[in-house]
Amino acid sequence: MSTDIKIAQAPPGVEGQGWFATQLDKTIGLARANSIWPLPFATSCCGIEFMATMGSNYDLARFGSERMSFSPRQADLLIVAGTIAKKMGPVLKQVYLQMAEPRWVLSVGACACSGGIFDTYSVLQGIDQVIPVDVYVPGCPPRPEQIIDGIMKIQELVRNEPLRRRNSPQYTALLSSYGIQ
Amino acid sequence: MGLITNEFLLERIKQEFGDAIRVADFPYGMLTLVIEPSRIVDILRWLHEDSILKMRFLTDICGSHYPDLIDHELCVVYHVHSLENNLRLRIKAFIPVTNPEIPSATAVYSSANWMERETYDFYGVIFTGHPNLKRILNVDEMDYFPLRKEYPLEDATRTDKEDHYFGR
Numbered sequence: 001m002s003t004d005i006k007i008a009q010a011p012p013g014v015e016g017q018g019w020f021a022t023q024l025d026k027t028i029g030l031a032r033a034n035s036i037w038p039l040p041f042a043t044s045c046c047g048i049e050f051m052a053t054m055g056s057n058y059d060l061a062r063f064g065s066e067r068m069s070f071s072p073r074q075a076d077l078l079i080v081a082g083t084i085a086k087k088m089g090p091v092l093k094q095v096y097l098q099m100a101e102p103r104w105v106l107s108v109g110a111c112a113c114s115g116g117i118f119d120t121y122s123v124l125q126g127i128d129q130v131i132p133v134d135v136y137v138p139g140c141p142p143r144p145e146q147i148i149d150g151i152m153k154i155q156e157l158v159r160n161e162p163l164r165r166r167n168s169p170q171y172t173a174l175l176s177s178y179g180i181q
Numbered sequence: 182m183g184l185i186t187n188e189f190l191l192e193r194i195k196q197e198f199g200d201a202i203r204v205a206d207f208p209y210g211m212l213t214l215v216i217e218p219s220r221i222v223d224i225l226r227w228l229h230e231d232s233i234l235k236m237r238f239l240t241d242i243c244g245s246h247y248p249d250l251i252d253h254e255l256c257v258v259y260h261v262h263s264l265e266n267n268l269r270l271r272i273k274a275f276i277p278v279t280n281p282e283i284p285s286a287t288a289v290y291s292s293a294n295w296m297e298r299e300t301y302d303f304y305g306v307i308f309t310g311h312p313n314l315k316r317i318l319n320v321d322e323m324d325y326f327p328l329r330k331e332y333p334l335e336d337a338t339r340t341d342k343e344d345h346y347f348g349r
Contacts, residue, residue: 086320119335121327122319 008034025163032076032102033159034064036151039075041095043082046109046141050081053144063151072098077154078131081141083111084124096131097180101166104158106150107133110140132174185234185266187212193234198224211269218274221259222284228261228270229289236270238262242286242296244304246278248330254278257306259286276306278329285311303328 011030013022038060042050054060054068069075072095084092096105107127110116113136115125127133134157137150165171175181190212191205201224204215216224228236240260247254253275262269276283285308286293297308298317305326308314316323325332 087318114341119339121323121332121334 025161028163029159029161033155036063036065036077036104036154036158037067037069037075038065038077038079038106038151039069039072039095039099041078041080041082041092043084043088044111046081046112049141049144050079050108050147053147058144058148060148060151063148063155065151072096073100075099076103076158077151078103078105079108080105080112080127081108083116083118084127085122086124087122089124089130092127093130093178102158102161104134104154105131106135106137106154108137108147108150109142110138113138116140130178132178185263185268190234190268190270193231194224194228197227211271213271213273215273215275218257218276218283221257221272221274222286222289224272225259225261225286225289234263234268235265236261236263236268238264239286239290239292239296240269242293242300244300244306244328246304246329248278250275252277252279255281255304255306257283257300281305282307282309284309285314287311302326305329 008030010020011022011026013020013026015021040047040050042048052058054066060066065077072078076099078096078099080092096103105127107113111118111123112127113133115123117140119125124130135150135153137146139146142150172181187207187210191214194214195202195205198216198220201217201220202214203217204213206213225236225239228234238261240262241258242260243258245256245258247256255276255278257274257276259272259274260269261272274283281304283306285297287297287308288310294312295317297306297311298314300306301308301311301314302316302319303326315321319327
């Protein structure tokens with residue numbers, strides 16, 4: 001039966017009659033990468049582009065991310081789309097802290113990445129001043145194709161992340177550089 | 182009831198507060214008074230209670246900074262509106278930046294509370310008698326008043342947004 005539905009490829013492994021052996025972290029990476037639950041933290045125009053990304057034309061659900069999580073507890077990916085004022089910084093950090101590990105952060109748009117055109121007293125000059133960021137999507141605002149590209153790069157990170165990464169001293173050092181733990 | 186003209190409004194205020202008015206002008210058809218800062222609450226209360234003018238709506242309080250006007254650097258601008266007479270009035274009070282104090286209008290208008298907090302937040306104007314004079318929009322840790330002219334809008338010491346990083 002012919003179909004154009006693409007199914008995720010199984011990781012490389014050893015196969016026999018009724019059994020299949022592969023690496024645990026590859027299997028977990030496969031499952032995680034294709035079921036990322038995003039938490040949209042949308043504050044301005046990039047949020048509108050993100051809505052277009054979720055809509056039927058671009059349809060982020062194709063990448064296993066149709067389930068928006070509006071509770072940080074059940075979210076895997078924090079998507080920050082829009083200008084973050086300095087007063088919003090502690091709120092953003094609180095949301096990040098409420099997410100359970102493993103967690104990833106996608107910074108969408110010039111404002112979230114670097115403050116954008118708002119080089120001024122009230123705007124945070126990039127969210128990486130308060131939380132660690134995994135992938136940056138530039139643009140003012142970025143098109144939905146760019147946001148999808150950023151999410152696919154996140155998928156790549158998720159798929160290939162070693163299981164011990166979140167326990168490593170480098171990761172602890174990264175978090176403590178942001179004053180977390 | 183006839184319409185109240187700007188000239189009538191000015192005459193009526195002058196009868197009561199002639200000594201407190203420094204300048205009176207009509208930019209863009211709106212009566213604008215520069216007054217003695219210490220009299221602001223008396224004037225606002227009188228405008229509010231006057232049986233003819235009935236200026237009972239406070240449209241806005243805001244600030245501005247003129248660094249070149251020595252001893253009159255900071256300006257607090259009040260806009261009041263008589264809904265009944267369809268009449269507006271702008272009142273300005275200039276105060277020195279070294280002692281930026283002016284009486285609070287919260288006793289006359291409750292709505293002045295947040296407007297005065299905003300003016301304090303951005304210009305550092307101290308409204309004496311305000312019940313809760315603290316920052317309203319900016320972060321509490323901010324240690325300066327960002328809309329004063331001595332602070333550049335963009336941070337001049339930054340190097341990460343120089344033109345050559347963007348191919349310019």
